[in-house]
Each structure stands twice: as structure tokens, then as C-alpha cells.
Amino acid sequence: MANSRLSAADRAILQKCLSSSSPSPFGRPKRANSSKEDGPVSGRVRVAVRLRPRNAEELKADFDFADCVELEPELHRLKLRKNNWDSETFQFDEVLTEHASQKRVYEVVAKPVVESVLQGYNGTIMAYGQTGTGKTYTLGRLDEEDDSNRGIMVRAVEDILAGVSLKDDSITVSYLQLYMEVIQDLLAPEKENIPIVDDPKMRDVLVPGASVVEIKDHKSFSELLKAGEANRAVANTKLNAESSRSHAILVVNVRKLVDEAQENTSLGAQGFFVPTVRRSKLVVVDLAGSERIDKSGVGGSSLDEAKSINLSLTALGKCINALAEGSSHVPIRDSKLTRLLRDSFGGTARTSLVITIGPSPRHRGETASTIMFGQRAMKVENMVRLKEEFDYKSLCRRLEREIDRLLIENERHTKAMLGAENLERVYEEMAATEKLKHEKELIELSSRLDAAHAEKERVQLDLNKSQTEIQLQKEKLGEEINRRLNLETENTVLSQKLLQLQSEIDEMRRAIDKMRSGSHSKADRSLNVLKLSQSKDGCKGEKSTIVKLLEQVGIQNLLPLLKSPDEDVQLQASRVIANFAADEANQEKIFEAGGLSSLIDILQGSKDETICCVAAGAIANLAMHEVNQVMIVEKGAIEILAIKAQNVKDPQTLRMVAGALANLCGNGEIQVKLKDDGGIKALLRMGESEYLDVKAQVGRGLANFAKCESRRALQECQIKSLLLEEGALPWIVKNANNGAELICRHIEMALCHLAQNESNAEDLVTGGAFPELVRISRESAKEDVRNLAYRLVCASPVLQAEFLRFSGASSDA
Secondary structure, eight states, X not given: OHHHHOOHHHHHHHHHHHHOSSOOTTSSOOOSSSEEEOOOEEEEOEEEEEEOOOOHHHHHXXXXXXXXXXXXXXXXXXXXXXXSSOEEEEEOSEEEOTTOOHHHHIIIIIHHHHHHHHTTBOEEEEEEEBTTSSHHHHHHOOOSSOGGGOOHHHHHHHHHHHTSOTTTOEXXXXXXXXXXXXXXXXXXXXXXXXXXEEETTTTEEEOTTSOOEEOOSHXXXXXXXXXXXXXXXXXXXXXXXXEEOSEEEEEEEEEEEOOTTTTTOOOOTTSOOOOXXXXXXXXXXXXXXXXXXXXXXXXXXXXXXXXXXXXXXXXXXXXXXXXXXXXXXXXXXXXXXXXXXXXXXXXXXXXXXXXXXXXXXXXXXXXXXXXXXXXXXXXXXXXXXXXXXXXXXXXXXXXXXXXXXXXXXXXXXXXXXXXXXXXXXXXXXXXXXXXXXXXXXXXXXHHHHHHHHHHHHHHHHHHHHXXXXXXXXXXXXXXXXXXXXXXXXXXXXXXXXXXXXXXXXXXXXXXXXXXXXXXXXXXXXXXXXXXXXXXXXGGGOHHHXXXXXXXXXXXXXXXXXXXXXXXXXXXXXXXXXXXXXXXXXXXXXXXXXXXXHHHHHHHHHOOOHHHHHHHHHHHXXXXXXXXXXXXXXXXXXXXXXXXXXXXOOOHHHHHHHHHHHHHHTTOGGGHHHHHHTTHHHHHHHHTTSSOHHHHHHHHXXXXXXXXXXXXXXXXXXXXXXXXXXXXXXXXXXXXXXXXXXXXXXXXXXXHHHHHTSGGGHHHHHHTTOHHHHHHHHHHXXXXXXXXXXXXXXXXXXXXXXXXXXXXXXXXXX
16 A cells, blocks of 8 residues: 555655665664674683483492592582592583572573573573483473473573563574484474575575474463474483484574664654664574493494484584684584584574583593583684664555655645635735734834833843852852861861870870880880980970981881881871871871871771771871872772771771861862762761761861862863762751751851852752751851852852742742
8 A cells, every 4th residue: 555655756765765875864874784783792602511310220230339420519610530539620610410400500501691692692502411411301301290390492482582572573483403414394394304504694504494483472382392302303222211313403583673762773853763673593402412332232223323423423523622722624514513503613602501411430431521522612712793683674664654644644734725725815804904003013112122122231231240240259258268167177177186196195105104114126116216205305395206206216117117016006106107297398208208008008907996096197187288189099098998987986086087088078189089989978978977076077078079079160161069979968968957066167168069060059959958058048157158158049040949939938838
């Protein structure tokens, strides 16, 4: 119907759209061909080994003999016994004991391959081993009475059915056997000697004469699998009552439509896009078991079958050897089996191999051969590729249906237009009358409009002038507030340092008395000299005392004391370095002597919270200056401080750790590093502490961080604050009205700095921070902070709109 309505010109245009190499008008760039491939990804063949439990015959015959293999599944390896004393160890991707369930085997061997097939990659699952070791049980078991015994084939198809949409996707199955080097169709036994065709364009191997059956549910696949198993060649041998005499190959082809919305494909003007289809296939290969004629006891036709099986398996082994050794020639064409598995080894498929072995020492030679086959297969590398095709035929059908709809709609509109022309004439006459009337009104309104424009320009000039003045005053006010806040913060820090230094001097004097009595090592003597010097010069002031001590002892001699086994020595040395670091003039000497690395090491390694507290305080002193902050971050201090913040309980240690992070927050160059290394998260965790001093340091750090971001927002582009991304806003809102003056002051500044960036306005409103901004503008103890908060609310369009809504809601209440 669609083609009958398309004119020759329309069909020509449609054909041009589909064949042109120019960009497609339907939202997806046109390619030179209808398929695309992602770049290849290297993927090694994964090999698992499965041990069959002893059967009744082996339990009777080998009762007095130990198994020839010993499994170590936790280490993914097995030991093959040579005799009672010696054994050989082999490593595999998975080692499955005789007690491993069918579900466990499927999860580790097949499920990753099945998931890759659903993503668009080819996959192969293959079982190799001596006859009677459980290959068919592992792969093709179809147990309707006990679902737990289902094999890989059934479970794989169940997962594929669950992972596709039967409305848009399709699954087809072919079931073949290679018997005596002849390919037969297990679903249509009358088809024999089916040829193999190489497709160089698709780089694949095809079997064009094989039956292809589409499946819709698990039941249809089970019936298909039963029919195929009934036609498979089996025979009774000494080693296996139902020995497979052919290689069985199950091919599951999956055609899956890509979700274009998920792929972010842009749509065309009419909402059309070229559908993308991913085609992949899962090949499950149940190889016939290798056997020795003298042990299997076969003869006649079964002897010929055994020879053919061994020849094809030998050809497969040669190919794997060549691939594992990187040989330039791989004998693919020596057997039809190797031709069929061309994509599985050294090709583009993701391959998983399970080798099955028995425990009997009578078959040790066959077991060793199977293990070596698996070892060589693990060295084979495949180049996994993802294939996608553009379904232009489907798009063409949709376009034809759309053209039919548009033609019908066009006819309907044409008829409607005829009636509209008559109405149009009537409307034209009425419009002429109305036009004269409105022209007079227009002249009058134009004169009024000119007067209004003039008034508007005058008001706009006044407004621009006022806004410029407001902006200048706001910038000056912000700078003044920042300066005052920095001075207050520095005053608080210096007061805390003074108290800390006085306490440390008292403790060091007590340590001097303790250490005067005996002779010590060189490091102890250095510490004695240092402490005695402090005792003599204590009256001259703490700062001068520390300097003189270090001039006598030398910081190079003091640093080894940080690693002393005596924790008292470590503590005293840490305190001296912390006091020495409080003076900016001494910090360069500490860095040159490697003091920063020593402090970080002791902070990381010591379990004594007092030592950690002093070390964190020393790092905090060093972090007060921007010159040192980058070097501190490069040493990995942020991660170590974050870990300490999580592990320590002592409030003084928490305060020092929080103070160090707060100082680092004041450097805009390392803010991203602070976020990535967990510094902001650590501050927020410490913010949940019950101690006000710790909360104050957390608030100071957030205020410093927000201040740097606000400066960058004024100088560069405005982007959303990293504090908001890290989830700091709930803590800020929760503690904004804490009651402690120092905490409230820091949080008020943090909120004001965040509000200076318009990109944060929406988050401040939705996060509940806006009422706090309003409260700050009215109730803050600092007049300059109140004025700043008020101006920020008035200057932001988002905050101003929320303020009007907030005020209206309050009035209604």
C-alpha cells in the first residue's frame, strides 16, 4: 500500500536519503556501510576444571588407591600426583570439586559469556575431556524432574530469554553434530554433509544448510533440545554406557534492538532515527570424549568413530598450540571442527572452556593430557568485537507508513481549506472596518508609548547607576568581612597555640627530670641536651626557647627521635617540632630536613592518640601558609588525616585534625584534591562530634572552602559548589543556629559565601538554607554579616523570588 501511494519523485528522495554518504536527516550520521564495529578488546580464553566424582566401578576397583588429583579450589589450582611422593601443580581460572552444583558451574563458567552475548559480543562455551568424565552432563543435561541438575545449555538460553524483549528482539537456534567429519543437522536428520562457508565480509563461518528455529520460550527450546539429543550418535563402551560419538554444536543467534534513548541518539525533526541492531551468537560445543582404544574396547564402526574423534581433537590441539605459541600459521583447515571453532580460538568471541577429568589413577595419562590441553588454551588471546548494524529496512517501512498518514492528512486539510477561503472573504471585510478603527487608536497609543519609553530610559539609567554603586559597596563589604573573620580566626588559633605550648613546656620539664639520672643512646643524649636547654632558658619565653634548643640539638638530630620506641620520647620530640613549626620563619628548615614526611609517618603509624594529636597540630601549623599547603597535599596528608578523623575518639586529636583540614580548605588550588581524597567527607564526619571545639574547626574549614569558591566565581565562570556536591549543606543548615557563637559565625560566613554564587541558589532553596539566610540578615550578631546577607538575598533572582514567596506564605499564615 505504501509503495502504491509513493510517486516516483518521492521514492527517489527516500532512496537518496538512505544511500547518501552525507549526514542523515533523521538524527544519526550516515555511514558508508550498514554496520559498525567497536575497536577490538583483548580477551584471554578462560579455563575451568571440573572433577567428576567416583562412579560405582571406580569405588570398587580403586578402593585401595587414592585419587590421582588433589584440588585446591580456594587457590584456583590442582595437584596431579605422579606417584606417592611427587606431584605437579597447575593453575586455572576456576577449580570445581566433585561436589560443585550445576548452578555453581554455570555461574563461573558460562554466565559471564552469556552476559557478553546479551551485550552484542560473540561467545563460546566448550567442554573437553576424556570420555565418561561428565561433559554432556555439564553442558546438555535436561532434567525435568529436578531443576537443579539442568546443564549449561538450558540455563544459558533461560538467561538469554530473560534478557531480551521478544517484541523487538529475536532468538534463533541451530543444533548440529560433527560425525565422522560430516556435519549433520540434529533438528532435521535428513540433512547430511552440510557444507561450511567462510564469510570474509562478516569475518565469520556459516553453515547455510542448517535448520534455523526461532524460539519464544523455555518450553519450545526444551522440546527442540530433546529432539536433537534423540538424533545424536552414541555408543556403549567400557568407559561409558552412553558415550557420545560426535561433537555436538548448539548455535544460539541473538538479534537485539539497541535502546536508542539509552544510547543518547539525537532524533531528527520528525522524531525518526536509524534503528541499531546488535547481532551476536552463543556457540555451545559438547566435544566427543578422547579415548584410548585399548581401554574403551571398541571395534568395528565404533573404532572408526573413535579414530575420527581423536583426529579432530588432535587438529584442535594443534591449532591451540599454534595460537598459544604465537605461530604465524594456524592449521585451521585440518579439520571441520577447527573450521567451525575458528571464531572461538584466536577470533572475536569471548570463550570459556571447561575441562572435565576423573579421579581414577588408572586414567592418569588421559587426565594429564586433558590438563595440559587446558593450560595451553589459557594462553590463547581473542580480540573481542562488538557488532552493530543500522536497520534501514525497518526505518524505510516506518517512513512509508508516515508518508501514507501525511498524504491522508493532506487530503483532509485540502478540503478544509476550500471552506476556509469563503470564511476568509467575510473576515477580510470585517477586518477592513476594524482596521480603520484601530488605526486611530494606534496613533493615540503610539504617542503614549513614546512618552513611556522616555520615562523608562530615565529610570533605567538611574537603576544602572544604583546597581553599580551597590555592587561596589558589596565587594568592599565582602572584603572587609573576610579580613575581619581571618583576623578573628588567627587570634583564636594563636590563643590555642599559646595554651598548648605552655602545657607542652610543663610536660617537657617533667621529662627532663626523668631523664637526668642515666646515660642514654646518641638520640637520647640529643633529647637530654634539648630538654636541659629548655629548662635553663625557660624564663626568656617559649618561642626563643624552642629556637635555642634546636640550634643546640639540630633539627636533623631531633627528627630520628620521632621513630624512637619510647612513646614519651616520640611525644616530646613531636611537641618541640610542633612549637618550632608555629613560627613561619622556621617552617622552611623543617621541610628541608624532611620533617613533614616524619610527621606524616608518625601520624599514620602511631596508635597513641596524644602523639597523633601533637603531630596533627604540627601539620596544622605548617598548613597555615599557602606556600606549604601544596607540598603537604602532595605527600598524601589529606588521605591520612581523613583516616585519622574516622578512627580517633580523643576530642583534642579531632580538633587538631579538623584544624589541619580547615587550613588546607583555604587554598583554592587544592580544593578538587581535597574533595577527591575525602577531606570534605572527613570534616563532615567530625562535624557530628559532640565537642564544640571540633564543630568550630569544621565550620571554619567549610567557611574557608566556600570563600575560595566565591572568589573564583567572581573572577571566572560560576559553577556549582563542591561543598554542595559532597552533601555539606544539610550539616550547615543543621548547625546554623547552634548557639555557640564561634560555630554560628563560621557557618554564617559559609552560607553568605555560597549565596554569592548564583549557581548555588537553587540548591540553597531546596536544601532549606534560605530561611537561615533570612534569619542571618535579621538576627546575626555582626552588622556587616547582616547587611551582606540582606544584599545577597536582594541581588539573586532565585533568592529574591523565594523571598517573595516566603514573605507571602508568612503573611497568609
